[in-house]
Amino acid sequence: xxxxxxxxxxxxxxxxxxxxxxxxxxxxxxxxxxxxxxxxxxxxxxxxxxxxxxxxxxxxxxxxxxxxxxxxxxxxxxxxxxxxxxxxxxxxxxxxxxxxxxxxxxxxxxxxxxxxxxxxxxxxxxxxxxxxxxxxxxxxxxxxxxxxxxxxxxxxxxxxxxxxxxxxxxxxxxxxxxxxxxxxxxxxxxxxxxxxxxxxxxxxxxxxxxxxxxxxxxxxxxxxxxxxxxxxxxxxxxxxxxxxxxxxxxxxxxxxxxxxxxxxxxxxxxxxxxxxxxxxxxxxxxxxxxxxxxxxxxxxxxxxxxxxxxxxxxxxxxxxxxxxxxxxxxxxxxxxxxxxxxxxxxxxxxxxxxxxxxxxxx
Amino acid sequence: xxxxxxxxxxxxxxxxxxxxxxxxxxxxxxxxxxxxxxxxxxxxxxxxxxxxxxxxxxxxxxxxxxxxxxxxxxxxxxxxxxxxxxxxxxxxxxxxxxxxxxxxxxxxxxxxxxxxxxxxxxxxxxxxxxxxxxxxxxxxxxxxxxxxxxxxxxxxxxxxxxxxxxxxxxxxxxxxxxxxxxxxxxxxxxxxxxxxxxxxxxxxxxxxxxxxxxxxxxxxxxxxxxxxxxxxxxx
Amino acid sequence: xxxxxxxxxxxxxxxxxxxxxxxxxxxxxxxxxxxxxxxxxxxxxxxxxxxxxxxxxxxxxxxxxxxxxxxxxxxxxxxxxxxxxxxxxxxxxxxxxxxxxxxxxxxxxxxxxxxxxxxxxxxxxxxxxxxxxxxxxxxxxxxxxxxxxxxxxxxxxxxxxxxxxxxxxxxxxxxxxxxxxxxxxxxxxxxxxxxxxxxxxxxxxxxxxxxxxxxxxxxxxxxxxxxxxxxxxxxxxxxxxxxxxxxxxxxxxxxxxxxxxxxxxxxxxxxxxxxxxxxxxxxxxxxxxxxxxxxxxxxxxxxxxxxxxxxxxxxxxxxxxxxxxxxxxxxxxxxxxxxxxxxxxxxxxxxxxxxxxxxxxxxxxx
Ligand SMILES: Nc1ncnc2c1ncn2[C@@H]1O[C@H](COP(=O)(O)OP(=O)(O)O)[C@@H](O)[C@H]1O
Ligand SMILES: [Mg+2]
Numbered sequence: 001x002x003x004x005x006x007x008x009x010x011x012x013x014x015x016x017x018x019x020x021x022x023x024x025x026x027x028x029x030x031x032x033x034x035x036x037x038x039x040x041x042x043x044x045x046x047x048x049x050x051x052x053x054x055x056x057x058x059x060x061x062x063x064x065x066x067x068x069x070x071x072x073x074x075x076x077x078x079x080x081x082x083x084x085x086x087x088x089x090x091x092x093x094x095x096x097x098x099x100x101x102x103x104x105x106x107x108x109x110x111x112x113x114x115x116x117x118x119x120x121x122x123x124x125x126x127x128x129x130x131x132x133x134x135x136x137x138x139x140x141x142x143x144x145x146x147x148x149x150x151x152x153x154x155x156x157x158x159x160x161x162x163x164x165x166x167x168x169x170x171x172x173x174x175x176x177x178x179x180x181x182x183x184x185x186x187x188x189x190x191x192x193x194x195x196x197x198x199x200x201x202x203x204x205x206x207x208x209x210x211x212x213x214x215x216x217x218x219x220x221x222x223x224x225x226x227x228x229x230x231x232x233x234x235x236x237x238x239x240x241x242x243x244x245x246x247x248x249x250x251x252x253x254x255x256x257x258x259x260x261x262x263x264x265x266x267x268x269x270x271x272x273x274x275x276x277x278x279x280x281x282x283x284x285x286x287x288x289x290x291x292x293x294x295x296x297x298x299x300x301x302x303x304x305x306x307x308x309x310x311x312x313x314x315x316x317x318x319x320x321x322x323x324x325x326x327x328x329x330x331x332x333x334x335x336x337x338x339x340x341x342x343x344x345x346x347x348x349x350x351x352x353x354x355x356x357x358x359x360x361x362x
Numbered sequence: 363x364x365x366x367x368x369x370x371x372x373x374x375x376x377x378x379x380x381x382x383x384x385x386x387x388x389x390x391x392x393x394x395x396x397x398x399x400x401x402x403x404x405x406x407x408x409x410x411x412x413x414x415x416x417x418x419x420x421x422x423x424x425x426x427x428x429x430x431x432x433x434x435x436x437x438x439x440x441x442x443x444x445x446x447x448x449x450x451x452x453x454x455x456x457x458x459x460x461x462x463x464x465x466x467x468x469x470x471x472x473x474x475x476x477x478x479x480x481x482x483x484x485x486x487x488x489x490x491x492x493x494x495x496x497x498x499x500x501x502x503x504x505x506x507x508x509x510x511x512x513x514x515x516x517x518x519x520x521x522x523x524x525x526x527x528x529x530x531x532x533x534x535x536x537x538x539x540x541x542x543x544x545x546x547x548x549x550x551x552x553x554x555x556x557x558x559x560x561x562x563x564x565x566x567x568x569x570x571x572x573x574x575x576x577x578x579x580x581x582x583x584x585x586x587x588x589x590x591x592x593x594x595x596x597x
Numbered sequence: 598x599x600x601x602x603x604x605x606x607x608x609x610x611x612x613x614x615x616x617x618x619x620x621x622x623x624x625x626x627x628x629x630x631x632x633x634x635x636x637x638x639x640x641x642x643x644x645x646x647x648x649x650x651x652x653x654x655x656x657x658x659x660x661x662x663x664x665x666x667x668x669x670x671x672x673x674x675x676x677x678x679x680x681x682x683x684x685x686x687x688x689x690x691x692x693x694x695x696x697x698x699x700x701x702x703x704x705x706x707x708x709x710x711x712x713x714x715x716x717x718x719x720x721x722x723x724x725x726x727x728x729x730x731x732x733x734x735x736x737x738x739x740x741x742x743x744x745x746x747x748x749x750x751x752x753x754x755x756x757x758x759x760x761x762x763x764x765x766x767x768x769x770x771x772x773x774x775x776x777x778x779x780x781x782x783x784x785x786x787x788x789x790x791x792x793x794x795x796x797x798x799x800x801x802x803x804x805x806x807x808x809x810x811x812x813x814x815x816x817x818x819x820x821x822x823x824x825x826x827x828x829x830x831x832x833x834x835x836x837x838x839x840x841x842x843x844x845x846x847x848x849x850x851x852x853x854x855x856x857x858x859x860x861x862x863x864x865x866x867x868x869x870x871x872x873x874x875x876x877x878x879x880x881x882x883x884x885x886x887x888x889x890x891x892x893x894x895x896x897x898x899x900x901x902x903x904x905x906x907x908x909x910x911x912x913x914x915x916x917x918x919x920x921x922x923x924x925x926x927x928x929x930x931x932x933x934x935x936x937x938x939x940x941x942x943x944x945x946x947x948x949x950x951x952x953x954x955x956x957x958x959x960x961x962x963x
Contacts, residue, residue, distance in 0.1 A: 087748045087751075087752075148927060148931070151931050151932075152930065152931045155931060155932070156934070159692070161747065161748050162692060162694065162747055162748065163930060163934065165694070165748060165751070166694070166879070166883065166926070166930050167927060167930050167931070169876055169879065169926070170880070170923045170924075170926035170927040170930065171923070171927065172876075172923075173873070173876055173880075173919055173920075173922070173923035173926070174920060174923035174924060174927065176916075176919075177916035177917075177919040177920045177923065178916075178920060180915055180916035181914055181915065181916045181917060181920060185915065185916075232465070232468075235454075235458070235461075235462060236462075236465065238451070238453075238454070239451050239454070239462050239465075242451040242452055242453050242454065243449045243450065243451055243452070245413060245445065245447070245449045246448075246449030246450060246451055246462075247451075247462075248412075248413060248432075248433035248434060248437075249411065249413075249433065249437065249442075249443050249445065249449060249511075250437065250462050250463050250465045250466070250510065250514070251433075251434045251437035251438055251465050251466040251514065252434055252465060253432070253434045254434070284916075288872070292755075292756075292759060295752060299749075299752065328767070330763070330766060330767050331763065331767055333759055333760070333763050334759075334760050334763035334764055334767060337756045337757075337759045337760035337763065338756075338760050340756055341741070341753060341756050341757065341760070344741075344742075344745065344749065344752070344753050344756070345741045345753075348744060348745055348749065
């Protein structure tokens with residue numbers, strides 16, 4: 001079905017060579033530390049610790065929250081790249097759809113809660129809004145597959161990677177401007193999800209919304225990882241990403257997997273948008289930033305590497321937060337862009353990627 | 363009759379390769395298709411297993427018309443295809459690959475039993491069950507591909523060039539394991555380059571040339587046929 | 598305006614019975630062609646293309662286009678047309694989307710503007726230097742993306758673009774950031790007419806440069822690389838040179854066009870480096886027909902006009918024009934990947950009438 005010249009696939013490891021990240025073996029650990037992932041991961045941790053000591057713990061808090069959100073968006077991007085072989089340019093738009101949904105669901109809820117402060121909705125309301133943002137992301141993904149990618153796949157898979165990429169460009173422009181046409185270009189934001197005093201953790205005050213945002217993203221990433229690793233369907237998704245023909249041979253219905261994958265990955269993007277509505281109000285072009293950040297993550301961590309994407313998300317978040325802190329606001333995509341360009345130029349397979357397959361034109 | 367292929371036309375895009383190919387296989391038979399490179403042997407197998415849609419003709423399996431069904435449904439009906447390229451999941455371990463082979467079996471217990479059966483058949487795979495498929499040697503990969511095909515407990519196995527690119531010793535291994543399978547009652551359709559060897563182990567054979575069936579008959583007869591000897595065996 | 602059948606990497610593989618000789622005119626002995634046809638063929642124009650050029654030159658005097666605001670639309674359309682030719686030179690031939698194309702254009706624009714403002718350099722030289730500077734950038738992008746597969750080369754050029762735009766925004770001491778630079782205009786006049794002729798000449802020059810390159814042996818090499826790097830390499834084509842050369846030239850053209858843009862509008866902000874600007878050029882190039890060069894240039898005019906009309910008449914529906922163009926891009930990509938140039942080849946280039954056929958194809962046998 002998909003005769004494609006370029007193929008990405010999903011992996012689950014943070015390996016370079018034979019040394020495993022989790023290895024208890026001391027020698028292996030030393031080897032790992034010296035490898036590219038070892039250097040970058042330990043380097044990032046050290047950097048984060050120093051920044052925290054130097055400027056205060058809020059740096060760490062920002063990194064964790066941004067990283068958690070980015071992990072959701074980037075794993076979705078990686079998933080689509082691995083299974084559908086689509087270099088997604090419209091991924092940020094599902095983020096936007098998620099935040100838009102959360103806004104329109106949460107605003108009436110919050111009005112109601114203002115009048116009835118004791119209502120149970122004060123606690124469950126935000127969760128409802130966030131859940132619906134996830135669902136709307138999934139629905140938008142399924143619709144895109146049905147009316148955009150599916151027809152192209154049926155028509156021709158020649159030069160698929162480039163053609164599907166251009167389609168996502170069109171899709172992105174379409175969704176951005178539909179938002180503007182229907183909902184207007186103004187900022188649609190909320191003041192807060194959960195009221196109440198900020199919680200104190202280790203001497204830092206963190207708002208409940210931030211804590212919840214992190215818990216939600218951590219929870220979803222965990223569930224997603226378990227799903228991909230241990231369930232029959234998760235394995236089927238990985239199988240499709242590694243060998244489409246092989247997957248067909250063993251009896252996997254590719255069309256279902258494709259649909260499920262796009263639904264899942266757009267849901268991840270949507271829920272990220274929904275749970276961060278209190279920080280980033282919804283507006284038409286809001287998706288661009290999560291999009292390129294997620295691409296940074298994917299390129300940094302190697303293609304189709306899910307665990308790598310999670311780790312990479314925190315690194316990119318660290319990079320961004322540190323840039324804003326020490327170089328200045330507005331530089332936060334100049335410096336990361338340049339660093340990611342370096343990665344592409346000098347280590348094109350990414351830090352956790354294997355050398356065999358990937359971005360190189362052999 | 364287990365499988366009946368009637369006047370099958372198939373190809374890629376606008377390019378037709380097979381012209382009116384007819385084949386039959388009875389239950390328990392060990393049948394081969396031989397023919398020169400590019401004759402359309404693999405194409406025939408891909409068409410039967412549903413990887414490409416036939417342009418015309420009929421494929422009947424177990425009395426049921428399966429023409430044009432998607433590959434996953436054909437697998438569910440009991441046809442396993444071991445392709446020339448093997449199409450293994452390179453980033454999964456041997457064991458995971460085998461379990462993927464049993465994807466259509468939902469019962470965990472049966473899956474376990476099949477896995478044990480395969481490990482008995484190919485002890486080599488049992489030794490390396492934690493190894494990534496992508497890091498295995500050519501011969502081991504062939505075994506894994508055949509093992510994965512067996513996992514779904516198929517009624518009919520289509521095996522495409524299992525000895526391609528293998529050292530003679532390994533080729534012997536692969537033929538032996540196919541023999542074991544055939545003896546255990548699995549119906550096998552084998553495509554091979556190694557004509558002498560193939561005709562000596564199978565019951566019946568077809569000669570495919572330029573997308574058409576040229577000759578058909580008992581393997582022993584084919585092996586003695588003047589034309590086959592001249593063209594394929596060079597004598 | 599129309600080159601002979603330069604088809605791009607692989608989108609016609611689905612249509613089995615289109616046989617397209619590379620140069621229709623070549624079947625005729627050179628001596629039999631009169632100098633006029635000879636000139637047309639050398640420059641990659643058909644008679645109808647020439648008519649198009651003449652029309653373009655006469656347009657400012659034909660009502661309603663003699664109004665200044667329509668002239669401004671025309672200038673913008675010609676600008677996008679030229680950009681799409683340069684863009685297609687890369688994407689339609691070596692099959693790599695230069696996603697930072699608008700940023701490269703802006704880079705050229707900033708070069709000449711800063712030279713003009715700070716050193717008082719005349720825009721005419723500045724524009725050329727902008728082209729040179731952009732060429733250096735193109736060289737850098739081409740060199741660094743050399744090892745990467747198509748889609749990642751696109752990513753790299755995109756990141757280049759993002760970084761450039763970020764720099765233009767943040768290097769306030771040089772670029773005044775989002776406030777934008779006040780750039781001296783190319784002509785000290787209220788009339789748009791001289792600007793119009795300048796951009797039309799730039800458009801023609803861009804087209805001529807690109808066609809002359811792709812109609813040489815280089816064009817074949819580009820396509821070979823675009824379709825299959827390995828095959829190209831084994832047949833003795835050195836992809837390094839061709840890829841880098843292609844990037845350098847197309848970026849140089851963008852740089853010059855960026856200079857014109859700055860000196861026409863008189864104000865330059867980092868906004869012109871936005872990804873959405875690249876997308877606009879990309880849409881025009883693809884709807885026009887990739888790998889044709891002329892398709893985007895022709896389509897740009899009706900396209901920009903429709904967009905402007907929708908925008909100005911339905912201003913209560915913001916974004917509608919962009920929705921239309923996104924839908925067009927999606928529909929073309931799925932259902933008609935050959936774009937307008939393919940449509941032209943299939944349906945308009947083969948009329949029965951001899952005169953019409955001459956018009957559409959130039960001189961050819963039978
Ligand atoms: N994916 C494909 N697309 C187009 N043509 C193909 C494809 N696969 C095989 N062919 C062509 O089909 C013909 C038969 O191929 P195949 O069935 O693989 O031959 P065999 O297995 O007998 O060597 C060959 O001419 C080959 O070039
Ligand atoms: Mg074959």
